[in-house]
Amino acid sequence: MALVEAGLDRPRWFARWTQEHLRVLFFSLGKIARAPLAAGLTALVIGIALALPAGLYVAVSNLSKIGYSWQESLQISLFLKDSVASDRGAALARELGNEAGVAGTHYISREQSMAEFRELSGFGEALDLLQDNPLPAVIAVTPEPRQSKADVQSLLERLTRLPEVDLAKLDQQWMERLYAVLAIAERAVGIIALLLGLAVMVIIGNTIRLDIEARREEIEVMKLIGAPGSFVRRPFLYSGFWFGLGGGTLAWILVAVGTGMLETPAADLAALYGSDYRLAGLGARDGFSLILAGIVLGWAGAFVTVTRRIAQIEPK
Known part of the structure; x- marks a missing residue:
């Protein structure tokens, strides 16, 4: 008893907590996998929405690198x-x-x-x-x-x-103009990323809302027997996690494919100007950041929708 009071049972509590979350995590994945077409289309829409600002970020980054390479010719x-x-x-x-x-x-x-x-x-x-x-x-x-x-x-x-x-x-006036244009482009990428991030949250939120309505009776029963709100919300939150993960991964793939398709024409254009510059895509760090952004947006969109919709469902 003293050991329990001293908190030595916490490892067991943590193990049970981890086991429960893993169970719900894979349960939500299995539920999504049972409707692969709908889930794939949702992830594709999210991937396209995330790939647009990511592709613009790659374009601005390459232009910045070209500008820095031109800076070496300043005299x-x-x-x-x-x-x-x-x-x-x-x-x-x-x-x-x-x-x-x-x-x-x-x-x-x-x-x-x-x-x-x-x-x-x-x-x-x-x-x-x-x-x-x-x-x-x-x-x-x-x-x-x-x-x-x-x-x-x-x-x-x-x-x-x-x-x-x-x-x-x-004579660096031309370079100052280039950097001014790049500064505007970077600000525009940030604005577009913000707007499309909100769009991703709306897409995931709408998908989760439909899932909640389909399981409305099940939620009413869980509330009727006294299930806590966290227990009811958890599967939907992990669904948002999987949608965000899938969308972020697809966005990285889309950007990589687009960069690969433009690599040869860009190299040919650089060769016309006597340069050996090669187009750079998303690195591993930026790619994982894109996936993380998708997960965060998926979780946030699901959380907002689940919190609002489940509060409106009461047992009859």
């Missing part, structure tokens, strides 16, 4: 003053290569600038008429990849203050 052009000798310019480029936030530098002398301009512009004969070389020496500075906008801007300001630099320029 800060340091136009040196005419008074800076070539030796000093080359030495300055080597010094800047060791600065924090700098991935590499490349020094272009005034003579090299003129030669490149002569070759690319087609004004060779006109340039021969110039008495002096009007082009400055340039140091091309490549920032380290995956830096924030504030870090790159801070690097630009630091380089602008160098006494040898006449002008520093970073």
Whole structure:
């Protein structure tokens, strides 16, 4: 008796609790399996609803990765003053290569600038008429990849203050526009995910409501003999669990299939731009998160419906 009062029987209580939940878990699965067509269609609808925001998330993630890869091509052009000798310019480029936030530098002398301009512009004969070389020496500075906008801007300001630099320029307006579009897209994905998540809860709730109505007399009998509310609700909650699990798994499969179908065309398009980028789908972590989201939505939709509908059923 003292052992019981001390709580040493808790392992038995936990074992009975676990056994009961496992029994109801597989009982609800068996009940769903007895109507495979209806259950499959419900899971498919849930899977499509979850796959839409997941697919948009994959698209935005790939665009973000492409943007980061393009960021590696960003360069800060340091136009040196005419008074800076070539030796000093080359030495300055080597010094800047060791600065924090700098991935590499490349020094272009005034003579090299003129030669490149002569070759690319087609004004060779006109340039021969110039008495002096009007082009400055340039140091091309490549920032380290995956830096924030504030870090790159801070690097630009630091380089602008160098006494040898006449002008520093970073053309990243196009990238800022890209990131602004991606920010809007991410917000839109969140809104769509929220709306479709509510739709999943409604779908599962409606399915559970029909099941409750079909078992109305059984519920009345259970209430009549004094069954607790948790006992009555449990099978329906686990039905919502199975629907959410099935829908989340189907959503992961649908996204994987869609990504696989687009992988080859995306690789061909990247090759046209000289890139070896490959389309990335949902990873294991994101995939399991999608399944977990389906389970949570299934359980929540079932809980809301079961709590409201069973409270309305009273023994006659």
